[in-house]
Amino acid sequence: xxxxxxxxxxxxxxxxxxxxxxxxxxxxxxxxxxxxxxxxxxxxxxxxxxxxxxxxxxxxxxxxxxxxxxxxxxxxxxxxxxxxxxxxxxxxxxxxxxxxxxxxxxxxxxxxxxxxxxxxxxxxxxxxxxxxxxxxxxxxxxxxxxxxxxxxxxxxxxxxxxxxxxxxxxxxxxxxxxxxxxxxxxxxxxxxxxxxxxxxxxxxxxxxxxxxxxxxxxxxxxxxxxxxxxxxxxxxxxxxxxxxxxxxxxxxxxxxxxxxxxxxxxxxxxxxxxxxxxxxxxxxxxxxxxxxxxxxxxxxxxxxxxxxxxxxxxxxxxxxxxxxxxxxxxxxxxxxxxxxxxxxxxxxxxxxxxxxxxxxxxxxxxxxxxxxxxxxxxxxxxxxxxxxxxxxxxxxxxxx
Ligand SMILES: C[S@@+](CC[C@H](N)C(=O)[O-])C[C@H]1O[C@@H](n2cnc3c(N)ncnc32)[C@H](O)[C@@H]1O
Numbered sequence: 001x002x003x004x005x006x007x008x009x010x011x012x013x014x015x016x017x018x019x020x021x022x023x024x025x026x027x028x029x030x031x032x033x034x035x036x037x038x039x040x041x042x043x044x045x046x047x048x049x050x051x052x053x054x055x056x057x058x059x060x061x062x063x064x065x066x067x068x069x070x071x072x073x074x075x076x077x078x079x080x081x082x083x084x085x086x087x088x089x090x091x092x093x094x095x096x097x098x099x100x101x102x103x104x105x106x107x108x109x110x111x112x113x114x115x116x117x118x119x120x121x122x123x124x125x126x127x128x129x130x131x132x133x134x135x136x137x138x139x140x141x142x143x144x145x146x147x148x149x150x151x152x153x154x155x156x157x158x159x160x161x162x163x164x165x166x167x168x169x170x171x172x173x174x175x176x177x178x179x180x181x182x183x184x185x186x187x188x189x190x191x192x193x194x195x196x197x198x199x200x201x202x203x204x205x206x207x208x209x210x211x212x213x214x215x216x217x218x219x220x221x222x223x224x225x226x227x228x229x230x231x232x233x234x235x236x237x238x239x240x241x242x243x244x245x246x247x248x249x250x251x252x253x254x255x256x257x258x259x260x261x262x263x264x265x266x267x268x269x270x271x272x273x274x275x276x277x278x279x280x281x282x283x284x285x286x287x288x289x290x291x292x293x294x295x296x297x298x299x300x301x302x303x304x305x306x307x308x309x310x311x312x313x314x315x316x317x318x319x320x321x322x323x324x325x326x327x328x329x330x331x332x333x334x335x336x337x338x339x340x341x342x343x344x345x346x347x348x349x350x351x352x353x354x355x356x357x358x359x360x361x362x363x364x365x366x367x368x369x370x371x372x373x374x375x376x377x378x379x380x381x382x383x384x385x386x387x388x389x390x391x392x393x394x395x396x397x398x399x400x
Contacts, residue, residue, distance in 0.1 A: 001140035001141060001255065001264050002140040004255065004259050004260055004262075004264055005138065005140065005263075005264060006096075006140075007260070010259075010260040011260060012260050012261065012262065012263060012264075013096065013099070013138070014095075014096045014098070015098070015260065016096070016098035016099065016102070017260070017261060018065070018263065020065060020066075024248075025246055025247045025248055025249065025262070025263050026246055026249060026263060027325075028133060028134050029133060029224070029290070029319055029325055029329065030065070030068050030069045030072075030133055031068070032315045032318050032319060032325075033311065033312070033315040034068075034071075034072040034075070034076075035072075035312055035315040035316060035319065036069070036072065036133075036315075036319060037068070037069045037070075037071070037072020037073045037075075037076060038072055038073075038075075038076040039294055039297045039298070040069075040073055040131070040222075040297075041072070041073045041074075041076035041077045041080065041081070042076075042080070042297055042300070042301060043222075043297055044057075044059055044073065044077070044084075044088075044129055044131075045077065045080070045081040045084045046300070047128070047129050047219065047220055048084050048087065048088070048128075050338060051127060051128070051218065051219060051338070053083070053084075053087065054087065054127060055087050056087070056089065056127070057084070057087050057088045057089070057127065057128045057129075058088070058089055058090075058091055058126040058127065058128035058129075059073070059088055059089075059090050059091070059128055059129055059131060060091045060092075060093060060123065060126060060128065060129070060130045060131065061090070061091070061092050061093070061130075061131050061132070062092075062093040062094075062120070062130065062131075062132045062135050063132050063133065063134060063135035063138065064092045064093075064094060064099070064103055065099065065103075066099070066102045066103060066106055067092070067102065067103035067104075067105075067106035067107045068106060069131075069133065070090055070092060070103070070106075070107055070110075070114065071106050071107055071110075073090075074090060074107070074110050074113065074114075088113075088128075089113060089114075089115070090110070090113055090114045090115075091114070091115050091116070091117060091123065091126070092114060092115075092116050092117070093116075093117050093118070093119060093120055093122075093123065094116055094117075094118065095118045095119060100116050103116070104116075120208070120211040120212055120215060121211060123215050124215075125214075125215050125216075125217045126215060126216065126217060126219070127216075127217050127218040127219050128219045128220075129219050129220045129221070129222060130212055130216060130219075130220070130221040130222070131221075131222050132222075132223050132224070132225075133224045133225070134224070134225055134226075134265075135223070135225070136202070136205050136208075136223060136225045136227070136268045136273070137225050137226060137227070137265040137266060137267065137268055138263075138265055139202055139204035139205050139208070140204055141200040141201060141202045141203075141204070141243070141266045142161055142180070142183050142200065142201045142202075142203060143161065143162035143173075143198065143199075143200055143241070143243070144159045144160065144161055144162065144178070144183075144187065144198070144199055144200070144201060145159065145160050145161075145162055145175055145196065145197070145198045146158060146159055146192075146193040146194060146195055146196065146197040146198075147159065147160055147195055148194055148195030148196075149192040149193070149194070157177065158187075158192065159178060159187050159190070160175040160176060160177060160178065161175070161176055161177070161178045161179075161180070161183065162174070162175055162198075163175075163176055170256070171256040171259075172256075180203075182203050183201060183203060186201050186203065186272075187201070189230075189272075190234055191234060193234070193236070196239070197239050198239065198240050198241045199233070199234060199238065199241040199242075200241050200242060200243060200266045201269075202266060202268065202269060202272075205268065205269075205272075205273055206272065206273070206276045209273060209276045209277050209280065209282070210276070210280065212282075213277065213280030213281070213282055213336075214280075216282070216336050217336070217337070218336055218337040218338065219335075219336060219337075219338065220285065220333060220334065220335050220336075220338070221277075221282065221332075221333075221334040221336075222331065222332070222333050222334075223268075223273075223331070223332045223334075224290065224293075224329055224330070224331050224332075225268045225329065225330065226267055226268065226328050226329050226330070227267045227268025227269060227270045227330060228242075228267055228268075228269065228270065229269075229270055229271045230269055230270075230271035230272060231271070233267065233269045233271075234269075241266070242266050242267035243255065243264065243265075243266050244263075244264070244265050244266070245257060245258075245262050245263065245264050246262060246263050247261060247262035247263065268330075270287065270330065270332055273332065274287070274332065274334075277334045281336060282334040282335070282336050283334065283335055283336070284332070284333070284334060285333040285334060285335040285338075286331070286332075286333040287330065287331070287332050287333070288330065288331055289322075289326060289327050289329065289330050289331070290319065290320070290325055290326050290327070290328075290329040290330065290331060291320050291321075291322055291326030291327055293331040294316075294319055294320055294326075295320065
């Protein structure tokens with residue numbers, strides 16, 4: 001996966017071949033249109049207020065692709081929150097020169113406002129927010145396969161790792177005992193599973209949170225992606241894991257198909273990520289689905305979206321609808337050195353379901369998913385927002 005996506009010359013992302021959007025390989029919330037960035041700008045402005053409107057509020061974006069999200073955020077901040085715009089500086093963590101070039105073209109009008117770093121390591125300690133949309137699912141994972149609940153000496157020996165080999169003139173998976181010490185340590189936490197059960201472990205995401213924790217002095221990390229709590233991720237029925245390969249909006253079963261021309265991704269194990277964050281004093285400020293997260297933001301907008309044009313309303317419906325992006329995506333908010341209550345929000349009221357000792361359910365159960373089926377989702381959203389406002393109990397992520 002590392003080579004297929006990030007080989008300096010042939011990798012799907014590093015070569016600049018990755019294409020996102022209608023005419024590309026897959027959609028993301030960013031590719032739906034500027035609304036996603038505009039809504040997140042409102043969230044960032046509120047974080048800035050919660051951090052006492054500091055002069056040097058840093059937004060770090062990682063996985064910025066062609067810079068569209070940064071453009072949407074900066075444009076919206078400049079128009080809607082000029083003081084916030086003046087106080088912010090935007091840093092993009094981008095390891096690939098070809099993507100840095102494209103981002104600087106997209107963001108030409110914001111020259112001076114943006115700086116680039118090629119890794120989290122190269123980033124100065126900052127106060128502000130780290131943001132990522134679909135970064136974690138694009139990190140290379142270890143594929144593992146159960147040998148069954150046999151009477152082996154250690155839990156570690158119940159799993160093999162799947163490596164890529166070469167057989168009959170083509171790539172093929174080869175199973176071998178796990179030798180990587182970090183992977184061996186991780187699998188001791190996994191439940192016993194029948195022989196042949198396949199799954200993934202994303203150690204890169206855990207390293208990422210280790211690094212980020214050393215750079216975030218005060219503020220937030222907001223990660224949006226598709227994933228599951230650990231219990232759901234490693235559930236009995238998920239016998240083939242979550243690895244997905246796609247190109248031109250089509251799914252492939254094999255990652256050896258169209259290598260370097262197709263996307264490969266895996267769902268995020270949110271529980272492991274949240275636990276690792278908490279070990280670094282990054283506390284879980286909230287965890288919910290995109291539907292609840294965005295309706296929370298909308299409810300606080302000074303100029304709500306009832307009067308938006310048809311295109312914006314369609315984009316909103318795509319972002320919110322439970323059967324499109326609303327429930328498939330989750331939002332994990334981490335906070336450091338910010339009073340716990342300030343990271344509370346009604347959209348996040350079931351916060352920290354990920355790292356409590358209770359059985360992990362992961363997400364709010366009050367998702368109006370079933371109500372939305374066959375109904376005009378947008379009307380319902382506006383109605384929901386109106387009702388919650390009227391009751392005065394719908395507050396944004398960072399409001400007391
Ligand atoms: C699925 S795309 C998402 C792009 C964009 N955030 C969006 O939502 O449309 C994943 C992006 O993460 C980038 N990426 C992967 N690993 C990265 C890393 N370590 N640092 C920065 N970007 C990375 C890839 O190059 C790619 O642009």
